[in-house]
Amino acid sequence: MLRFIIRRVVIIIPMLFMVISLTWGLVRIAPGNFYSGEKKLAPAVEQNLRDKYGLDKPWYVQYRKVLWNMARFDFGDSLKYEGQSVNQILFRALPVSAVLGLSAYLLALLVGITTGTLAALRQNTWIDYASMTLAMLGISIPNFMLGPLLVLVFALTLFWLPPALWQGFPSRSIILPAITLSALYIAYIARLTRSGMLEVMRSDYIRTARAKGLSESQVVWRHGLRGGLLPVVSFSGPALAFLITGTVVVERVFALPGLGNYFINACFNRDEPLIIGIVAFIAVTILVFNLLVDIAYGFIDPRISY
């Protein structure tokens, strides 16, 4: 088990190196610069900026600097936002994305597992059909449409909830974005739970459990869910990583100061250190969560050992 974990942690390093190098290369290839815009700068002004940020140094010097920064987990200063370091921005934006992502995640788990289990236990009844229809809708309505729809109904017609902006946590402002963000995941989790449960509930050990006279709730809670949720676990690890590292569309629609919003703007601004910092952060998070999922398997499923 320990050897497995160490091996996986060591693999993260070359993967991260590749991700950073690729990102750096792509940013370099992209035309334009963080200061280029509709108004062209006077040559003197442009030269001053290039000198200030060392943009005229040879590429290997700049690349080496990027890697060295990466090694120290200090991504330098943002090019666009004068006097702000990338780390500062990450630490400021992460809590917003994380709170939103976690809320959506918990909501997705709660609603998704409940409806999925109900649908499986009442297979081919109206409960099953209704929940699977809703799941289908959740998968097929993109969140850039669902968000404005929810806003139209709950913020602009009923005036129950604010249409956008971040009011901190906890506050009513998180409700609509969390629902919008979780819809897709609720749908996936519900479908995964349903199929997982259907398969498990037909298996021999459930029959054994029933045969030894356990009550139906004990069968479902102690034996059914443990096996039936395995696909959900493998899905929910990366899902959590994606949810908390920022979600561009929802953060834009609801004007939330999270990582996704910074990321998309960093790309438009060609803010190289910020792009690399955020990409590195997202990559690390996803790799770590995948690792956690693999470890979690060992605890949930007695059949798996490392």
Add this chain to the structure above:
Amino acid sequence: MTRNSPCVAAALILALSLISAGCAASAKNQIFFGKTDPPRDNVLRYVSGSEPETLDPQIPDLQNEARIFVALYEGLAEYDPKTGEPVPALAESWEVNKDSSEFVFHLRHTGRFSNGDPITARDFVYTIRRGLSPETASRSASLGHAIKYAQAYNSGGQFVFDPDSKTFLLEKDFGEDEGGTTKGGVAARRPPPPLSSLPVTSIGDEYPPTPENKTPIADTPFHQLMHSAARIVVPGDPKKRNQALDGNPKLKAAVAGKKLVPVEAKDIGVEAVDDYTLRISLVKPAPYFIGMMPHHFFRVVHQRTIEQFGHAWTDPKHIVTSGCFRMEAWKPYDRIVVARDPMNWDAQNVRLDGIVFYMLTDIPTMLNLYKAGELDATYNHTVPPAWLESMATMKDFMDARETATDYYRFNTTKGPTIDVRVRKALNMALDKQALADWRHVQPLIGVTPQGVFPGYPQPQGDVFDPEKAKRLLAEAGYRDAAGNFDPAKFSAAEVELITNSDGSNIPFAEFNQALWKRSLGITIQIRPMESKTFHAEVAKLDYKGMSRTGWGADYMDPFTFLDLYSTPTGNNGTGWWDPRYVELLDEANRTIDHQRRYEILAQAEQMVLDAQPIIPLVVGTTRWMKKPYVKGMYPNPLTLHSWKWVYIERDPAKWDYGVPNMTVSDRLR
């Protein structure tokens, strides 16, 4: 799956009924868009646009920062809330010398920074020197290049000092300034030197008498230095210096063996005559200079704070401001909160307790917040054309002719568009009235936006005439055996239209494409690009044919539009440049009589229209929303609001039920 369909249908019906409920509510006949309950506190909730790059007013050059800077910093002059023209702020009054090449500002004695320190002329000297310093790397530094030796300092130039005679080399001894800006062998008629570079005879001669008959401003050694003949400046970078000197052998010989002295901050033409008198000497006459004073580049900053904290000085913990509002909180990508600054000299006339600026860019989100009553106003261009039909009739819809133009540039250095006949034909074949009607705006008839500068005798470019366009193209060689225009001869591959894919640029381009197709029978290809890629291609003059662009005024004067073509590089983007044009501009700016100056500027504009390096398209229009209870905010041509005059009115009888357009000519109509 078929068995599920009743449920799908039911769900869809539910969703649709919810949507239609929402639409029904908004379609009701309302005179205002959404809620009109004034906010509980005396605090305005506004949007500033995308996240400000920095809160250092000398660095950025865009409107999203400018909206905040107007609250946090004050300059010598402030934007008039209705016209955008300069009105006294930290300077109580100013004097202009006879040829507009030198300005004297009289500061009020009550100016205070947010920490209580008095604001003196020395603070302005510091602010302007800092803005022009190469280390600051300001994006708006070119606004200050009108000041004597400012461009030289900003670009790291060097004076040439002769150690033997202990004098500097002077421009007048060498036929050309800065080693070769007069291109193409055109013998430039030397303009008379500006008063600011002639020896001081008597201050009384230089300045027209003022009605109050103030005591004359002291003459100082620095002032005399400014008034001595201009020194030669050579580039600081050795490679560029050699290039420049190669173009002027006489100068090259003279520079050899001399000492090069870097131009320093203290050399630029900004002087604190005493604590409350500031004198600015310019390179050449620039009557429009005063219009730049409200720009944030010239808004005053606090020296000690900047020197103590470096880049971190704008951190809310350290920041010291000079405006009517001081910083309360800055939550990046979320909001900036400012509160009335009791230290400000005019604090008793500031009516708002504070302003919250939300950093929003998504227009639907902005309008949602506005409708739900969580925003009190939006900024310009926030009502999309598609919404106009339902929004423009509402009483909280604000609109004004904007000091901004939309046009296509020609690449005059490459392909068929080198030929002026082709450029003229493509311009004449475009029915701008149709485009303007479709976009609900006015067609642009010249280089400067018509009807924005009162009294300006705007020349008019060629009118829509497809037949003449065809004749011109036939003359240019695109003709069949009979000598008539033949669309098949016109190679569409050589002339395309590139545009950045922001906003509605692509549909507009497609509309024009159809107009050309209809009038000439040729299909101009559109090549949309991501913004940064687009700007890079334009800067290098790499594009074939045409490129889309627009220009927004930096100050209220036609010169801000005409100046674009005064250099072949920079924001010009067309490659067209004519020394005679530059001469005309200079002549206009030397002219004291306002109307006469406008006439000469109009002649210059006519020159651009004749050469047709651009296709004028439409004049901008501002289009934004403001709740009826917000008073003191007007649809002005700049859509920058001086926050000190804005307030929240709680008595519905005194609300705004529609505000007239503040653009001068439209108001007079």
